[in-house]
Amino acid sequence: MSQKIILTTGLYDLIKDHVRRKKVTIAEEELLLSELKNASQVLRRNLPDEIVTVNRMVTYKDHHTNENKTVTLVGPQKAKPSKNKISVLSDEGIAIIGRKIGDIIEWPAKKGNLKLEVIRIED
Helix, strand or coil, rough: CCCCCCCEEHHHHHHHHHCCCCCCCHHHHHHHHHHHCCCCEEEEHHCCCEEEECCEEEECCCCCCCCEEEEEEECHCCCCCCCCCEEEEHHHHHHHHHEEECEEEEECCCCEEEEEEEEEEEC
């Protein structure tokens, strides 16, 4: 994964803690630690509009099913998958967080490998 991700400091800390608590697979841990090492950390007010983050609606294409899905990324406690609100720490959330429109992400998720493409981001 050569694309550099951009995260707010709060999200960076949340993901780092998630890894530290061993809530991810070994493959995810290696990938996340590498991405976090190279990530850009910014204040929320300085986060570009084209970056996937919390409380933004994101449309992504699942290349395995060839379907588009629109979700809002939320904190773990506010996740309601039935209302298309998914946690940033879910398989899809952690794969696309910090990405920009056009990024294609291959991710070794717990439920199977993902291949997702960020199509649209809205506030």
